[in-house]
Amino acid sequence: MRSTRGAFQVASFRGIPIRIHFSLILALPLLAFMFGGVVRQAARLAEVPPELVGGAPVLWGLAVAVGLFASVLLHELAHVVYALRTGGQVRSITLMIVGGVSEVTELPRRHRDEDLMALVGPLTSIGLGALLLAALALLPESRSFSPRFAVSYLAGLNLFLGVFNLVPAFPMDGGRILRGLLAGRLGMVRATRVAATVGKGFALIFFLVGLFTLNPFLFLIALLVLTGAEGEARQVRIRAVLEKLRVEQVMTPRFHGVELDTSVEEALGDLRRARRVALPATEQDQPVGWVALGDLLKVPEPERPRLTVRERVQPAVEVRPGDDAWSAMQRMVEAQPPLLLVLEQGRLVGTVDGNDFNAALLLHMSSEEDRQGGWPRWRQERPA
Ligand SMILES: [Zn+2]
Structure with a gap:
């Protein structure tokens, strides 16, 4: 519902603004440096002589970082195109440090379409990863190491993006698929509640893994899943109450x-x-x-x-x-x-x-919750 602050528009798709969050501008040199380090390390491990590495590793790192954000954008566009085709409405697409956020103001009415809308994102990422691997096979066996490594690394990142988003950590894609599967039997409010509880469990796991591996991205994702699960669960309850009132x-x-x-x-x-x-x-x-x-x-x-x-x-x-x-x-x-x-x-x-x-x-939410067995112990938006 709310708009993402701290973002500026760079393009638009069928009238939907595509925006970039400032955190991404800050993260780009950091990622370029990090991926550049990976390129250098991989070259060392593969015992490639320095003169055959081909270009400054940091530039290849920058290429991988930009490629990653383009991949995230394609992942989001897959969600958006599917949402629009099944009667959904999308207000904006924002690329952030931990992925993309599509602000969907109206979901497809059928639960099955919501499942599929969540599924097309990870499938696009996995498909993109496979395409990049195929492109790698076609890439001429040139003497320089970096371009081949950058393409294979980007392929790996896309495959990871696809698989990671299928983890049922609501409001991530996998969690949305889980909710869609439950919604037919439990109704939207309870299905969201169950999916949000599972999502919070995963947020805790991400947090602990982030703590042991000192990975700041996992901390951020844990935080987004936690606040996102609460926010969206609350919004679904508000909608369930207000839809019944005139x-x-x-x-x-x-x-x-x-x-x-x-x-x-x-x-x-x-x-x-x-x-x-x-x-x-x-x-x-x-x-x-x-x-x-x-x-x-x-x-x-x-x-x-x-x-x-x-x-x-x-x-x-x-x-x-x-x-x-x-x-x-x-x-x-x-x-x-x-x-x-x-x-x-x-x-x-x-x-x-x-x-x-x-x-x-x-006045009306309490009676709604009573019918469903008391106030939920937890309460209230959404990342990739
Ligand atoms: Zn997604």
């Missing part, structure tokens, strides 16, 4: 708003009396948008009695009383207004804001 069960009834020719000073008084930081704006009782405390406070104090709220109104994001609360929340996440206007046949009947959603979740 907007009218969540909204605060409200039939009047701040009229457009009200002065800024009066409107501030209205907000204080209503104890809200935003209220709907109306013109002769016809809803037109909303006014927010922050916008009104920007008007200098001496001008507040004179100026009206007309210039301070933001366009309304409208929902209907019969809409489900989950899609209403999606609209709020996308457009980021402080409140939604609930309209019935063009008339204002209520508003929904963050507090309304929170109250609805508190």
